[in-house]
Amino acid sequence: MSFSNIMDSNSYSADHPVDPATESLIAARDRMLGPAYRLFYERPVHLVRGEGTRLYDSDGACYLDAYNNVASVGHCHPHVVEAVSRQLSTLNTHTRYLHGGIVDYSRRLLDTMPEQIDQVMYACTGSEVNDLALRVAEMHTGAAGVIVTSDAYHGNTASVTAISPSIGGATALGAHVRAIPPPDSYRIPAIELSARFTDDVVAAIADLKSSGAGFSALIVDTIFSSDGIYPDPSVLAPAVQAVHRAGGVFIADEVQPGFARTGEAMWGFLRHGVAPDLVTMGKPMGNGLPIAAMAARSDILDVFARGIPYFNTFGGNPVTVAAAAAVLDVIEDEKLMRNAGEVGTQLRTELARLGTDHPRIGDVRGTGLYVGVEVISETGAPDRAGARALVNAMRERRVLISVCGRDGNVLKIRPPLVFSSSDVDWFCTEFGAIVASPF
Known part of the structure; x- marks a missing residue:
């Protein structure tokens, strides 16, 4: 095997x-x-x-x-259990019916982010929302090329497996993908860390453009968890500036560092002092229930949103939204x-x-x-x-x-x-x- x-x-x-x-x-x-x-x-x-x-x-x-x-x-947190049980005994349907819960939760979620991130779309897993983010970025930029770190994991659909080198096995990076080294703070002097990472991003952008794939997006887990956990907050800002100069999109994958995990900010990207174009989140969002989301700048989302009607049968249903709202309650109250x-x-x-x-x-x-x-x-x-x-x-x-x-x-x-x-x-x-x- x-x-x-x-x-x-x-x-x-x-x-x-x-x-x-x-x-x-x-x-x-x-x-x-x-x-x-x-x-x-x-x-x-x-x-x-x-x-x-x-x-x-x-x-x-x-x-x-x-x-x-x-x-x-925490496992089986009583507030989450109660919120889910109450909603499950009342109503569970999908987003083609009006329901106030998803609107209230979306407002709370977006209030934790920079003001330019002003819209949110729902799915069930981090894989799905990373897949969605790649589609949004490609339609916005008109290009397919993606930059990831060399042992990244972003999910298990066909498109995100192609940007997840850590899966290994019989999978392979897509021809439109370039993998760069993570900011290894154990082996690289701190004074060189940010410049090296930015230089690698710039080189990968140039390579993608010369290959004909063009440059669509840089996507990183903002604590580089699968790469080995590299928390230095100095590395992303110059790289994101280079991404934007090249006409690309920065996707912050917050499945791992998001929802207060870092102890310094609600989102990992805030530690780096950057504002992403797209933010994806999943695992901890519902404390075990399958809910995930992609938050976006509406101007980045616009081409996709106007061209493709989006529907996810279970994404953003009232029960999982109740769980997600309860998670925010617990993070705040405790x-x-x-x-x-x-x-x-x-x-x-x-x-x-x-x-x-x-x-x-x-x-x-x-x-x-x-x-x-x-x-x-x-x-x-x-x-x-x-x-x-x-x-x-x-x-x-x-x-x-x-x-x-x-x-x-x-x-x-x-x-x-x-x-x-x-x-x-x-x-x-x-x-x-x-x-x-x-x-």
């Missing part, structure tokens, strides 16, 4: 023995779902319940969830942006302390509750095997994380926004025990 960096760097394989009940469930799943699906960890976790930052398996064991940004305001900033700082500080004397912890970086820990070999090279071993050791201690980056060697720590100081203590106690011994 072919290797996918984003799917297989922390996945189960039959080479690792499991107990008979787990083996039976895996076999049934494989028969029904086929070989494309993956499971986390050498010993997969059979989950049956969640609450806040806790997950519980079929044996009743409790795990600390330090990975999940889908249930972004001050989760501030919590992400404060608790995330505690987490990074303690991880850096634990890693100070460990030669295989090369870097601790991030912002808010999005943290990357670079695992390296004794020679300083990226250590995929070491990172995988550490992730699975944490799983055995009932703390759930994963990995990211081109070399699969960056620990990806991205807990629900309700992560607390006591959760940091739990996490770092287990992490410290692991790094104190060979792994």
